[in-house]
Structure formats: structure tokens, C-alpha cells
Amino acid sequence: MRVAVLGATGLVGRTMLRLLEDCAWVDGEPVALASARGAGTVITWRGRGIVCREVNQDAFAGIGIALFSAGGGPSRRWAPVAAGAGAVVIDNSSAWRQEPAVPLVVPEINGGLVAGLRAGIIANPNCSTIQVALAVAPLERACGLAEVHVATYQAVSGGGQRAVDELGRQEAGQPCGDVFPRPIARNVIPAIGGVLPDGSYEEEAKVVRELRRILGRGDDLKVTCTAVRVPVLNGHAAAVRVVCRAPLDVAAARAAMVGWPGLEVATGSHDYATPREVDGRTIVHVGRLRQDPGNECGLLCWVVADNLLKGAAWNAVQIAGLLAGSVT
Ligand SMILES: NC(=O)c1ccc[n+]([C@@H]2O[C@H](COP(=O)([O-])OP(=O)(O)OC[C@H]3O[C@@H](n4cnc5c(N)ncnc54)[C@H](OP(=O)(O)O)[C@@H]3O)[C@@H](O)[C@H]2O)c1
Structure with a gap:
């Protein structure tokens, strides 16, 4: 499964990337995305440097799971783009948490809600x-x-x-x-x-x-x-x-x-x-x-x-693991 992380230079984004290093289901290097400010930042992943890019309309092509931790504004703007490109977005902001069609998931409580989801948006709850x-x-x-x-x-x-x-x-x-x-x-x-x-x-x-x-x-x-x-x-x-x-x-x-x-x-x-x-x-x-x-x-x-872990990055990576059919 190919993965993108929006907000890759932030506290939650960096934590998610670190957790993804241990996920066998991740296919290739994650795509690291941020705003123009963070573009060019080099993040070490499995011992190699990933260069962070500015998010744009084409950033989610070929991505299966997009982990978002860039705040509500960027989530509202880019989650429909990523979902439209065929990804499942797992969003850490509060932008989508009250949308009836968007599951709000803690895997140990209601992880069954993500079964069979192939594209769309899943919300990570407040920490x-x-x-x-x-x-x-x-x-x-x-x-x-x-x-x-x-x-x-x-x-x-x-x-x-x-x-x-x-x-x-x-x-x-x-x-x-x-x-x-x-x-x-x-x-x-x-x-x-x-x-x-x-x-x-x-x-x-x-x-x-x-x-x-x-x-x-x-x-x-x-x-x-x-x-x-x-x-x-x-x-x-x-x-x-x-x-x-x-x-x-x-x-x-x-x-x-x-x-x-x-x-x-x-x-x-x-x-x-x-x-x-x-x-x-x-x-x-x-x-x-x-x-x-x-x-x-x-x-x-x-x-x-x-x-940063159960309140954000770990909960999101657990959901991603459920989608990928893994038990990380
Ligand atoms: N920290 C927590 O414990 C926690 C827990 C649960 C949920 N959350 C949620 O997770 C999100 C991120 O939190 P954080 O603590 O990681 O914040 P942070 O350290 O401030 O990081 C914010 C990230 O978002 C990126 N970003 C900001 N504006 C952007 C834009 N317009 N377009 C694209 N990327 C943009 C930043 O990239 P640049 O380098 O380009 O600025 C950076 O990578 C927030 O929605 C927060 O509410 C956080």
C-alpha cells in the first residue's frame, strides 16, 4: 500500500512517519507533504532521506492511504482531492469529525467501521x-x-x-x-x-x-x-x-x-x-x-x-493497518 503523509514536518506527521518505518504493509517510501514552508525539508525514513514536497493537486496519484496532520484548513481543502484520487484519508484535524458519513474511529472501540472502506475519509478523534x-x-x-x-x-x-x-x-x-x-x-x-x-x-x-x-x-x-x-x-x-x-x-x-x-x-x-x-x-x-x-x-x-501516539499518530497508523489488512 502506498502512503502519503500531509503535515510531514510537524510533530504528529514526524511521529506517523517514524511509526510507518515498522509497518511491513507500507509499499516503498511514503510521500512526505507539507506547505511551501516545509517543502525541501529532509526527513530520515528507514535510514534514507525523504524530501518533503509542497502539497498540490497531483500529490495523491497512486496513493492508497493518506495520513493527514496539517490542521483543519488544509484538511478541508486536500482531503476531497486525495479521496477523489482513490486514497483513504485518515485525518487528525477536527475538520471532518462531525460529518455523519465520516467514521470517527478508535480501533479498540469501533474499528469495525472501517471494514471494506476503499476510498473516502476517516476521522481520528481529538487526543x-x-x-x-x-x-x-x-x-x-x-x-x-x-x-x-x-x-x-x-x-x-x-x-x-x-x-x-x-x-x-x-x-x-x-x-x-x-x-x-x-x-x-x-x-x-x-x-x-x-x-x-x-x-x-x-x-x-x-x-x-x-x-x-x-x-x-x-x-x-x-x-x-x-x-x-x-x-x-x-x-x-x-x-x-x-x-x-x-x-x-x-x-x-x-x-x-x-x-x-x-x-x-x-x-x-x-x-x-x-x-x-x-x-x-x-x-x-x-x-x-x-x-x-x-x-x-x-x-x-x-x-x-x-x-502524539495514542492521541494522534498511533491511532491513525492503527487505522491504516486495519485498512491494509495488517495487525500492526
Ligand atoms: N499534537 C497533538 O498531540 C495532536 C493530537 C491530535 C490531533 N492533532 C492534530 O494534528 C494536526 C497537526 O498537529 P501537530 O501537532 O503536528 O502540528 P504542527 O507541529 O504545528 O505541524 C503542522 C504541520 O502541518 C503543516 N501545514 C501547516 N499548514 C499547512 C498548509 N496550509 N498546507 C500543508 N501543510 C500545512 C506544517 O507544515 P509546514 O512545515 O509547511 O509548516 C506541519 O507539517 C492538527 O490538526 C492537530 O489539531 C495534534
């Missing part, structure tokens, strides 16, 4: 949503969810290379740039994305609507989210509280989670992972699993994952 969805999906299957309440602690790498560079500059004592709305070094910021009329920010709305879609649920699933940027380099965390439709104790909740593909579950209620510990890993880690003291249907947990 925080993927890890929360994977943590609560076993509880949804075990007894059904009534409510999911999330507070995220999101690393700066979630904002792309500029955000990582900005944290580095602020940590070195340089003046704040315009990447974050307030200083991020030695601080936390409860505002990610644009403002919405209901008092929420865009990142929070993504978690609400995408979680419902991935779980195949509607407004009857009550979801709330407060999304917070923290001065962590990589790895998102989330404090999650669920209310199940029926009483579920910790032992039963843990039993439902253990063995679920892609999940790693801590053994004790005081055990947890931190972003540093999941950096470079493809799993979602669930720790601090405990009963809500005020509600026999309520459970609390702490969910951590590498946002």
Missing part, C-alpha cells in the same frame, strides 16, 4: 477524547454509562511544534509569545481553542460530542469537560468521573477494563501513571480507580496517554 473513550468504553459495555465528567491536563505538544517551542522560550526566561492566551511556564491555563457562546472552549466541546459519537451514544449520555493546558512537554492526563446506569464496584470495573485492547490498568486505587511514564508508549493507562463515595453507581479514575 484527549481518545484516551477518555478508551478508559470508559469497558464500563459502557459492562453496564451502560449515564454520565461522564472530565477534567483534562493537556501537554503543550498537543498544540504542535510552535507550542513546544514557546514553552521552551518561556522556561528560558524569554518574553511570552502569542501561542498561549496566558504564560504557560509555571502555570496552568483553563482555556484551549476558541471561545463558544455557552461559556465553554472548543477543546471541551470536542470531548463532549466526540465521546458520544465514538461510544455510539446521543445526548442521553451526559458529558462535561474542563480542558486545561499544563506546562508538561508531552502526555495528556484526565481526571474522569463516570456515573453508570447500575451500581458497579471497583473490582467489577477493573475486571471490565483488564484485557481490553490498548488499556493498561493499575492494580491499586493509589497506583497511577504520570505523563512522563507514558511518553513513548502506545497504551492508555488507567489508575486511581476508586468508588465515588457519594454514589454506588459512580467511579473515579486518572487516565494518562501519549497524545
Whole structure:
């Protein structure tokens, strides 16, 4: 299968290219694409240099799978071009996630949606949503969810290379740039994305609507989210509280989670992972699993994952592997 990566010079694009090095189903070198800014950048792949090209109308000829991580504008512009040329686009931006005809896929939850797809667009969910969805999906299957309440602690790498560079500059004592709305070094910021009329920010709305879609649920699933940027380099965390439709104790909740593909579950209620510990890993880690003291249907947990891997590049490459008929 021939592969193209749009956004190849970015944090997610480079991570996808690195993961593709280990995929036996990739036919030849991936085509690396970016804007005019990144054209000419040389990216090492399987020990050889790939020269990044500027995306254009003919860039997707002969491509079977096009992995996109260039932001919403470029996705809206180029995904129909790539799909029209016969590729399946797997898009990391939010551009297509609410289109009814576009599957929103976490392979361990609803990977069956991509079966038989030969051209078109598949959306990769929002990074925080993927890890929360994977943590609560076993509880949804075990007894059904009534409510999911999330507070995220999101690393700066979630904002792309500029955000990582900005944290580095602020940590070195340089003046704040315009990447974050307030200083991020030695601080936390409860505002990610644009403002919405209901008092929420865009990142929070993504978690609400995408979680419902991935779980195949509607407004009857009550979801709330407060999304917070923290001065962590990589790895998102989330404090999650669920209310199940029926009483579920910790032992039963843990039993439902253990063995679920892609999940790693801590053994004790005081055990947890931190972003540093999941950096470079493809799993979602669930720790601090405990009963809500005020509600026999309520459970609390702490969910951590590498946002560049399971939150973006790994999830996309897993989907690509499903399409290619591989089990990478
Ligand atoms: N970072 C995460 O943890 C994460 C997680 C989930 C989803 N995502 C999504 O993935 C996408 C990329 O994120 P990132 O963190 O990799 O950002 P990034 O580091 O800023 O990289 C952006 C990439 O997009 C390319 N690009 C920008 N404008 C373009 C245009 N007009 N035409 C073609 N290419 C263009 C850039 O190429 P140039 O070199 O030409 O500028 C670069 O390769 C975003 O939609 C983001 O929301 C990111």
C-alpha cells in the first residue's frame, strides 16, 4: 500500500512517519507533504532521506492511504482531492469529525467501521477524547454509562511544534509569545481553542460530542469537560468521573477494563501513571480507580496517554493497518 503523509514536518506527521518505518504493509517510501514552508525539508525514513514536497493537486496519484496532520484548513481543502484520487484519508484535524458519513474511529472501540472502506475519509478523534473513550468504553459495555465528567491536563505538544517551542522560550526566561492566551511556564491555563457562546472552549466541546459519537451514544449520555493546558512537554492526563446506569464496584470495573485492547490498568486505587511514564508508549493507562463515595453507581479514575501516539499518530497508523489488512 502506498502512503502519503500531509503535515510531514510537524510533530504528529514526524511521529506517523517514524511509526510507518515498522509497518511491513507500507509499499516503498511514503510521500512526505507539507506547505511551501516545509517543502525541501529532509526527513530520515528507514535510514534514507525523504524530501518533503509542497502539497498540490497531483500529490495523491497512486496513493492508497493518506495520513493527514496539517490542521483543519488544509484538511478541508486536500482531503476531497486525495479521496477523489482513490486514497483513504485518515485525518487528525477536527475538520471532518462531525460529518455523519465520516467514521470517527478508535480501533479498540469501533474499528469495525472501517471494514471494506476503499476510498473516502476517516476521522481520528481529538487526543484527549481518545484516551477518555478508551478508559470508559469497558464500563459502557459492562453496564451502560449515564454520565461522564472530565477534567483534562493537556501537554503543550498537543498544540504542535510552535507550542513546544514557546514553552521552551518561556522556561528560558524569554518574553511570552502569542501561542498561549496566558504564560504557560509555571502555570496552568483553563482555556484551549476558541471561545463558544455557552461559556465553554472548543477543546471541551470536542470531548463532549466526540465521546458520544465514538461510544455510539446521543445526548442521553451526559458529558462535561474542563480542558486545561499544563506546562508538561508531552502526555495528556484526565481526571474522569463516570456515573453508570447500575451500581458497579471497583473490582467489577477493573475486571471490565483488564484485557481490553490498548488499556493498561493499575492494580491499586493509589497506583497511577504520570505523563512522563507514558511518553513513548502506545497504551492508555488507567489508575486511581476508586468508588465515588457519594454514589454506588459512580467511579473515579486518572487516565494518562501519549497524545502524539495514542492521541494522534498511533491511532491513525492503527487505522491504516486495519485498512491494509495488517495487525500492526
Ligand atoms: N499534537 C497533538 O498531540 C495532536 C493530537 C491530535 C490531533 N492533532 C492534530 O494534528 C494536526 C497537526 O498537529 P501537530 O501537532 O503536528 O502540528 P504542527 O507541529 O504545528 O505541524 C503542522 C504541520 O502541518 C503543516 N501545514 C501547516 N499548514 C499547512 C498548509 N496550509 N498546507 C500543508 N501543510 C500545512 C506544517 O507544515 P509546514 O512545515 O509547511 O509548516 C506541519 O507539517 C492538527 O490538526 C492537530 O489539531 C495534534
